[in-house]
Amino acid sequence: MKNFKKQFPLLEQYTYLDTAASGLLPEAVLEFRQDHDLDFFIGGSLFRENRGKLFLKVRKAVGDLFHCAPNLVALTPNFSYGFNLLMEGIDRSKKVLLLRKDYPSVNWAVESRGFKVCYAEIDENLEQNIAEAVEKHKPDIFAFSLVQYINGIKIDPDFLLKLKEQYPELLLFADGTQYCGTEKFNFEASALDVLGASAYKWLNAGYGNAFFLFKEHLQEKIAPKGLELKDLQGKNKPHKGSFIGKFEPGHLDTLNFGSLKAAIDLIEQIGIDKIESRVRELSAPAKEKLAERGLLESAVVNRKLHSSIFNIKGDEKLFQKLRSNKIICSMRGEGIRVSFTYFNTEEDLEKLLKTLI
Template sequence: MNKIRKSFPVVKHSLYANTAAIGLMSEELQEWRQEHDLDFLIGGSEMKMESFHMISGVRDTLGKFLGCDRNRIALSPNFSLALNTVIEGLSKENNVLLLQSDYPSVNWPFESRDFNLTYAKIDDKIESHIEEKLKHGKIDVFAFSLVQWENGLMISSDFIRYIREQYPDLMMIADGTQYCGAFDFNFDNSGLDILGGSGYKWLLAGTGNGYMLFSERASERLSLKSIGFNSVNGNIEAKNDIRLAKRLEPGHLDSTCFGSLDFSIKKLMEWDIKIIEKHNKTLIEKARESLLRLDLLDIAVAKRKAHGAILNIRGGEELFSYLSDNNVCCSRRGGGIRLSFHLYNSESDVNTIVDILKSAPSSLSSYKN
């Protein structure tokens, strides 16, 4: 990982623990983007027309990386836009299960429409809470984040497959933004019906690109009306023969943004996502053990076998300022301070942040903050 770390200049001058907010750009991606813009400057429309073929190829890259057939993959500028489009195709008579305090872009689209909503509590027994709601309520749709944005709580993949077996008619929609890129994932083996995400966090692809994957049975439950010239790839005769994924692509997509997604995912595959996952799990476990000893984590975190690459420590604005003054880049979230670690972080980063926290006045990390 030390060789990979050299591709990210920010980590040379900062303790970067903020991938959950935005992932870093690699030097290789920056060079690709420069060359791409130069090609447009010189090639004009001819270059842009050729880039449409490149954008189509992004589906192949995503399909290989996330385990899904290219024809069931939609490209979108971001997860939020894609989800809002998708749920317009759901009957408002559906009973929908959400998680309390889940990411706003997961919950708000459902809450702003006339669905019948039920909520499950987020804590160390989250799977039990979900199953309890499913047992005692007629739930048609379950929408959730694979990894919680505020504290990194991760829903077990085995549990998702178990729910699929127990409730075969349940539609499961997941946000993978805080998961994909940090850990290995295979959509077709996941039990999910829909997986969406944005590329600017753990995929390290910058803003303006996202994706949505569909199971084969998802089209049976969705009736989307969105349409445009790009939905038929410029073939007017195909207006009445548009597959589900292309309903999410009514207009042209930006070649720089989706070229960046393609480039970054190929780099992750080159670096090997399984090795990245192992590295990230090692870092987060080391951080979790150290922060628990400092009594800075909710004890519920210690009870979970698996966790995302995000932790939330006790502390308010003063501790956050103390960390910032000591060159730690992180975020204020969920009443605490969010730390997140990715492939360009090292065990030394974790140790240094822990030492900085040890050196902080005890009042800065008290429960009062």
């Protein structure tokens, strides 16, 4: 993995523990973007004539990485845009289960539209809380983040499979922004009906690109209201007028979605298996050592399954101390959020622990 650190020059000067806020832009993506803009600068509309082929490659790359048919992959500028379009296509009489204090882009999109809403609490008994809420409230939809953005609590995918088996009509809509790119994921074999994610965090694809994956049967259950603009040449969207096309009105940006393709190419070069293994090698001792120092909330300490995101107890003074020691992290919730990805090292963890003393 150390060979790939050269993709991120900032790591030569800083200890970067802030992927949960923003992934770094890899050199490979930068090179694509430079070549793209030069080609656009020289070619103008001639360059844009091939945009349809690029978008097909992007959908295929996303589909291959997450095991979803390319024709069921929608490209959107960010998660919030796509999720709002999704919820606009849902009958307002439906009841939606949310996680209390989940990511605002998930909860606001539901709460602001007048759906019947019920909640489950995010704590060490997360899965039990969800099961009890489903049994009690009988929701039609469960919308949630796979990994919580404040403290990194991660929902058990095996639990979701059991939940879907018990309640096959319950639709599961997931935000994977804090998850996608951290480990292998097979969407087709999962319990999820919809998975959306912005790609600027763990996929290191820069801003302005996101994707949504759909199970085939969703086309019969929701009616997205996005107005797809007519493509006069018919080359840009072979799925023009389709379910997926409703999530892609107007022109797609070749720079941003080409960046997503370049970022996925880098992940494929490294190997998602190696990325997953490396993230676990760092997150396990990080949790153990931070817990030993009493810096983690009990809801995190008492769970077996966790992500590589941690919220440590600390105030603005400690945050500034970390920053002065060139450790980049974020103030979130009532503490300081740190996160580890594959380009981090054991030395990064040790530096964090020493600075916290």
